[in-house]
Amino acid sequence: MKVSLAIRRSQGGLEARREQFSVTVRAGATLLDALDQIKDARDDSLAYRAACGSGGCGACGVRVDGRSVLACETPVAPLVDGGHVPVVAPLGNLPVIRDLVVDMEPFWAKHRAIDPAPRVAAGSGAEAGAPDEVACVLCGVCVSECVSLAHDPDFLAPAALAIARRHVADERESERVRAGRLANVAGEHGAAACVACGLCNERCPKGVEPLWSITELRTLGPGGGSGGAGPLARVRGLLGRGDRSSGSKLLTVLRAPDDDDDE
Amino acid sequence: MLSARDDPTTSDPFGQLAAHGVKRHDVLIVGAGIAGLRAALAAHARGVDVAIVSKLHPVRSASHAANAGILASSDHQITLRQLLDAGDGLAVRESAERLARGLAAALRDVEQAGGIARGPLVGQRALHGLHGLVVRAAIPVYEELQLVELSVDGGRCSGAIAWDVVAGRMVGVTAQATVIATGGLGRVYGATPRAATGDGTAIAWRAGAALRDMEFVQFADGSAHVHVGGIDVDADGRSTVLGLYAAGEAACSGAHGAATLEGAPLGEALVLGAAAGAHAASTVVELPGDELVPEARVAAAEQRILALLGSGSGERPSALRAELQELMVADAGPLRSEAGLERALERVQTLRARADHLRIDDRSRRFNTALVGALELESLLALAECIVAGALAREESRGVHRRSDHPERDDARFQRHALTWCDAGQVRLDFSAATREAVGAR
Numbered sequence: 214m215k216v217s218l219a220i221r222r223s224q225g226g227l228e229a230r231r232e233q234f235s236v237t238v239r240a241g242a243t244l245l246d247a248l249d250q251i252k253d254a255r256d257d258s259l260a261y262r263a264a265c266g267s268g269g270c271g272a273c274g275v276r277v278d279g280r281s282v283l284a285c286e287t288p289v290a291p292l293v294d295g296g297h298v299p300v301v302a303p304l305g306n307l308p309v310i311r312d313l314v315v316d317m318e319p320f321w322a323k324h325r326a327i328d329p330a331p332r333v334a335a336g337s338g339a340e341a342g343a344p345d346e347v348a349c350v351l352c353g354v355c356v357s358e359c360v361s362l363a364h365d366p367d368f369l370a371p372a373a374l375a376i377a378r379r380h381v382a383d384e385r386e387s388e389r390v391r392a393g394r395l396a397n398v399a400g401e402h403g404a405a406a407c408v409a410c411g412l413c414n415e416r417c418p419k420g421v422e423p424l425w426s427i428t429e430l431r432t433l434g435p436g437g438g439s440g441g442a443g444p445l446a447r448v449r450g451l452l453g454r455g456d457r458s459s460g461s462k463l464l465t466v467l468r469a470p471d472d473d474d475d476e
Numbered sequence: 477m478l479s480a481r482d483d484p485t486t487s488d489p490f491g492q493l494a495a496h497g498v499k500r501h502d503v504l505i506v507g508a509g510i511a512g513l514r515a516a517l518a519a520h521a522r523g524v525d526v527a528i529v530s531k532l533h534p535v536r537s538a539s540h541a542a543n544a545g546i547l548a549s550s551d552h553q554i555t556l557r558q559l560l561d562a563g564d565g566l567a568v569r570e571s572a573e574r575l576a577r578g579l580a581a582a583l584r585d586v587e588q589a590g591g592i593a594r595g596p597l598v599g600q601r602a603l604h605g606l607h608g609l610v611v612r613a614a615i616p617v618y619e620e621l622q623l624v625e626l627s628v629d630g631g632r633c634s635g636a637i638a639w640d641v642v643a644g645r646m647v648g649v650t651a652q653a654t655v656i657a658t659g660g661l662g663r664v665y666g667a668t669p670r671a672a673t674g675d676g677t678a679i680a681w682r683a684g685a686a687l688r689d690m691e692f693v694q695f696a697d698g699s700a701h702v703h704v705g706g707i708d709v710d711a712d713g714r715s716t717v718l719g720l721y722a723a724g725e726a727a728c729s730g731a732h733g734a735a736t737l738e739g740a741p742l743g744e745a746l747v748l749g750a751a752a753g754a755h756a757a758s759t760v761v762e763l764p765g766d767e768l769v770p771e772a773r774v775a776a777a778e779q780r781i782l783a784l785l786g787s788g789s790g791e792r793p794s795a796l797r798a799e800l801q802e803l804m805v806a807d808a809g810p811l812r813s814e815a816g817l818e819r820a821l822e823r824v825q826t827l828r829a830r831a832d833h834l835r836i837d838d839r840s841r842r843f844n845t846a847l848v849g850a851l852e853l854e855s856l857l858a859l860a861e862c863i864v865a866g867a868l869a870r871e872e873s874r875g876v877h878r879r880s881d882h883p884e885r886d887d888a889r890f891q892r893h894a895l896t897w898c899d900a901g902q903v904r905l906d907f908s909a910a911t912r913e914a915v916g917a918r
Contacts, residue, residue, distance in 0.1 A: 252846070257836060257846035258838035260843045263670060265540070265669040270536040271535065314843050324611075329608040330608025330612055331588065339592050339593075343595070347604075
């Protein structure tokens with residue numbers, strides 16, 4: 214199958230340009246396979262990240278026609294249907310190092326800031342159950358999509374807040390630790406800064422739905438429930454608590470779906 | 477928002493050489509999967525200054541896919557027996573016993589960090605949890621640094637030299653003890669995981685460390701699942717080079733012998749990782765050294781790398797890698813024969829010669845993944861030759877090594893470990909030592 218991709222390229226802070234490549238890939242190929250084919254057969258200077266190639270490591274996040282995805286999990290055929298040439302660009306809301314490679318340090322700094330490990334005594338046994346957030350692979354797709362982050366670069370953003378919610382829910386931690394965690398995400402750049410656009414829920418490749426994690430942090434946090442007048446409460450009122458499969462409905466309510474083109 | 481390494485001058489391949497900063501730590505861990513993170517935490521707990529160098533951010537490590545779980549052990553004597561049985565006559569009792577005894581504590585550690593013994597996302601939960609503890613301990617992690625050389629002089633390792641992929645410059649890290657935890661070598665055989673290129677194993681071999689039982693590769697669904705062999709280490713992770721340790725899939729302590737028990741590799745990543753990190757920390761106290769990674773050596777390594785950039789006349793690393801994978805699957809896979817292995821050996825040696833002339837069009841220093849691919853290819857080819865040489869010489873079937881022309885186990889000739897040494901870049905195989913203790917004093 215012949216595939217053409219328009220790839221946004223940049224180097225050393227120079228202005229980005231689009232470069233179109235056409236390659237032949239096997240049936241069932243992923244976007245990552247197509248990038249590999251371009252790199253191997255056309256231009257070995259194309260820079261992108263990839264590690265496991267099977268959806269588990271979170272390294273290969275990119276945007277296709279403005280939509281953030283994991284390249285290794287995205288079949289390429291539907292993208293090029295009808296001769297369409299999709300635009301492949303780096304993740305949003307992060308500085309670009311080169312081509313499709315972004316500097317993840319702002320993302321990791323926020324991950325570090327939420328203290329991303331349980332604070333429990335030795336011999337406390339295993340964490341109860343499997344909180345939804347353990348599926349997070351820290352790929353940055355939600356952060357790339359985040360409307361609130363685009364307005365407030367210091368916003369902790371969905372991934373870090375989702376991980377924070379996981380630890381808040383860890384019953385092995387003491388009340389004091391839990392209160393500290395909630396206070397840590399309660400500032401103006403914390404959970405309160407979320408405008409509840411719902412794109413994180415919609416685009417997370419692992420089904421984590423960080424918006425609901427953020428909602429819970431706001432409810433549990435200092436002055437809990439005071440967010441009741443805010444957009445999150447309106448969303449919850451609209452959909453009903455516990456509806457964790459309605460990210461796409463949110464989009465239609467809160468946001469036009471096509472206004473996030475990469476350029 | 478970019479870090480200090482984001483120096484625009486480094487995008488010019490032939491511009492001013494970046495300064496060769498040589499960092500200094502007590503203990504250096506190379507690789508940030510479960511074994512590497514566990515080793516770093518163990519060293520840190522003993523109060524030494526430990527740092528991690530990794531070609532991937534820790535959570536990107538292949539450990540996330542270790543979903544066979546952690547071997548359960550309610551009675552370490554029973555577990556020891558299971559390990560020795562699975563090892564098919566080649567397990568090292570001391571290492572297997574240390575593993576069996578250590579499993580319960582390893583599981584407690586992982587649970588404390590948010591992990592579980594079995595079930596969905598075992599590897600990911602352990603990996604992310606240990607990474608969280610490394611974050612809390614403020615252990616420095618130098619990410620996206622590709623190991624290039626180990627600095628070994630007079631039989632002692634004084635640290636490592638690595639290529640900073642983002643900044644595009646060579647970095648030296650002096651350490652009194654270095655732990656290799658760079659994972660497996662599945663990429664010798666197939667496409668995934670693409671980062672499993674055995675860099676640390678190959679580079680330790682080039683630096684003089686012995687590899688053990690390299691021919692034992694455990695396959696699943698046609699791909700290399702677990703490498704049973706690796707850097708020859710004892711139950712404390714000590715290699716044959718003073719100051720150089722290994723843990724995880726990069727290492728071969730002998731605990732698994734000729735085949736792994738389900739859940740034992742992840743268990744050993746934790747147990748041997750902790751042991752290696754702890755012993756490396758004790759070395760800092762007991763065997764203080766003042767050797768440094770020489771700046772001239774860092775500069776020379778950088779020159780060697782830069783000479784590859786824009787070299788236009790040879791073959792692409794990706795093409796040679798594809799050839800390697802095809803031939804290894806065909807002739808050095810789950811069922812082997814003398815004819816196939818002879819063919820594989822010749823072809824691998826030819827590929828190694830062809831790899832002296834690689835084509836890299838990308839002239840940029842910054843995030844040059846074609847260059848990384850060339851460095852990885854060098855490791856893959858060396859390790860492939862080690863595997864094939866061992867498989868050819870081991871004229872028997874044992875554990876996961878199956879020979880169609882030698883279907884029986886042959887204890888008289890082969891109840892012994894295959895040690896592989898690097899002799900001026902060539903593979904030298906030694907079956908003479910029946911046990912690792914005979915190799916020499918550590």
